[in-house]
Amino acid sequence: MKKVGFTRSENTRRDAKLTMTEVAKHVGVSAMTVSRAFRQDASVSEETRKRIMDAVDELGYVLDQSAGSLSSRRTGFIAALVPSINNSNFSDTARGITDALENTGLQLLLGYTDYSIEKEEQLIESMLRRRPEGVILTGGSHTPRARRMLEKAGIPVVETWELPENPINYVVGFSNSEAMSLLVRELAGKGYRKFGYIGGTTARDTRGSQRRSGFAKTVEELDLGPPRMISFGVPPISMQQGGQAIVSMLERWPDTEVVLCVSDLSAFGALMECHRRGMRVPEDIAIAGFGDYEISSTCHPRITTINADCYGIGRQAAARLLDALQNGGEAGDEITLTSYKVVLREST
Amino acid sequence: MKKVGFTRSENTRRDAKLTMTEVAKHVGVSAMTVSRAFRQDASVSEETRKRIMDAVDELGYVLDQSAGSLSSRRTGFIAALVPSINNSNFSDTARGITDALENTGLQLLLGYTDYSIEKEEQLIESMLRRRPEGVILTGGSHTPRARRMLEKAGIPVVETWELPENPINYVVGFSNSEAMSLLVRELAGKGYRKFGYIGGTTARDTRGSQRRSGFAKTVEELDLGPPRMISFGVPPISMQQGGQAIVSMLERWPDTEVVLCVSDLSAFGALMECHRRGMRVPEDIAIAGFGDYEISSTCHPRITTINADCYGIGRQAAARLLDALQNGGEAGDEITLTSYKVVLREST
DNA sequence: TTTCGCAGTGTTATCGATAACAAAACCAAG
DNA sequence: CTTGGTTTTGTTATCGATAACACTGCGAAA
Secondary structure, three states, X not given: OOOOOOOHHHHHHHOOOOOHHHHHHHHOOOHHHHHHHOOOOOOOOHHHHHHHHHHHHHHOOOOOHHHHHHHHOOOOEEEEEEOOOOOHHHHHHHHHHHHHHOXXXXXXXXXXXXXXXXXXXXXXXXXXXXXXXXXXEEOOOOOHHHHHHHHXXXXXXXXXXXXXXXXXXXXXXXXXXXXXHHHHHHHHHOOOOOXXXXXXXXXXXXXXXXXXXXXXHHHHHOOOOXXXXXXXXOOOOOHHHHHHHHHHHHHHOOOOOEEEEOOHHHHHHHHHHHHHOOOOOOOOOEEEOOOOOHHHHHXXXXXXXXXXXXXXXXXXXXXXXXXXXXXXXXXXXXXXXXXXXXXXXXXX | OOOOOOOHHHHHHHOOOOOHHHHHHHHOOOHHHHHHHOOOOOOOOHHHHHHHHHHHHHHOOOOOHHHHHHHHOOOOEEEEEEOOOOOHHHHHHHHHHHHHHOOOOOEEEEEEOOOOHHHHHHHHHHHHOOOOOEEEEEOOOOOHHHHHHHHHHOOOEEEEOOOOOOOOOEEEEOOHHHHHHHHHHHHHHOOOOOEEEEEOOOOOOHHHHHHHHHHHHHHHHOOOOOOEEEEOOOOOOOHHHHHXXXXXXXXXXXXXXXXXXXXXXXXXXXXXXXXXXXXXXXXXXXXXXXXXXHHHHXXXXXXXXXXXXXXXXXXXXXXXXXXXXXXOOOOOOOEEEOOOEEEOOOOO
């Protein structure tokens, strides 16, 4: 671990430090009054506040929250961990959180776990060192140590995007398995019989696994023959890999009628690969995805998918946290089910 | 501004607070020794360190960095502002930053400006309150107040993704105008003559404006007739809007041979709209984008674009900052040119 | 006029760690 | 057995704000 940064001496040399006390002297009040002027709820006369704020502008003073949080014991941080920020589903969730936090004075600490619970554990530790007032996680699988740290931290925790068997506190999510099941039933209702599934290989992506098992279970329940499943690549699987996977699928089971993919990205890759090979979608083969990414409503043909309200998950998770914080930070255990819906489009 | 969170009394009621001093007592050493044990460079005997770390595990102690940064005057924060995290170009940059920061003990504070310099100013202020040790910005346009705050903060600032006329400190970027110019020349070399351009309407997206002016300038220089430019939608323009824009383009100038788009997303939307209308790409019309998003190498036909090394911009910006921090935080003014290249594909 | 209450402001102690310096323990060489 | 140097550990002051409480002055009610 390499450390970098200022040493104290270098830093103080830089600039006469400007503290609240300096501002106070300049205005002729006490530091406490300046501190109050920065907070809306505090009792400072309008006239004094104005004089203080004028001095703040003139001197270019910027409040130091690190110092403030030590004495107030409130850091104003919320930690959120997502598997990846390059995936638009999760960046939509992150955006939902950020939007919900706007004007609350809370600052988001965002981290990404790369779909690894070990990395998650490491991030949880480094985030907890910043003393966040609440934590938002993706998924319900964590290392035992991560779980212990979270429980001991005494702050509300929200798990999102899934319905964990044994939640820590709050949950904001939906059943990935049931969502996929719904899609299968819907397509079976349209007459499709020979179902294929494309997803990643490992268990790293728990949401992916849940979707897969929802698929397999439902195909069985509907008595549609043995499920045809291709595992290809380490999650999250790319567009490219979706394309490669559908090739394997068609080699192995050429008469497959409809292919469901773990996400729209792989569905799109599969769709484009079909085009490239001159296959017509949905006439020769139908394709569906999961997540309702922008691409699915834009490409041609438009892709059938599940819309899972990624943005709403973020907003609701943050709202749940804000709520808990206002009630004194007591960690409750409500489960908020988020909505999802099948979006039937031209690809099926 | 609504404030939420614990009051002190609620918080202390929750749990006997666990401080470094508690751990120290438990081990029979001073708090200072515990503090040292947490830092790799400090001189603590291996045996003592082990005893301390055992106690830390047993008690479940988590270091409090808010307190630490107050006394050490080093927060370990790096602030980074990007226009949007839902755009994969910028999330690649964010990822580059995060990766470069890994194992440095630094924590990223990420914010997004929504392409607004007013929002940027607001974010800069709230970030500076956290006393970051360095700042990474996207672009070179800032409000005067934002600029003043940054200059006064006395920490290194890196502007990325562009080449500002009047940089604050460091720059890590490339000329969007020249990159677009290169693309025009490259395509003119392939024989295209009637060039169109699709971009957003306002000046909010400075990189977009620079690309547009690079386009116009080059079309003129090559004597290819008046540039055909469609402005559609508020930046960042979506896939959808790219589709709508190309319709306008073809209504107004039906004989356009090649259309360059401000980003791959609008290019993709345009491409799909052409498919939908039964036009062949590139036979009937050629299309190119900017940014080399995953989609462009996957879709059919694959889209010609500019690869601008988004990830590398992030890594290099962070590296530049780390470097400055190690040299005592002196703000220099080096300009790091990042590479870009034309990627010719099937769409042109 | 006195009393009470409240808005506005000041004083003091403290949050939990770390810098800087001091001291002790240890070790090798003379 | 010293001495001097190095390693390891302890002591004290402090980082910059805020909580808690104290105080002042003023106006309304008695």
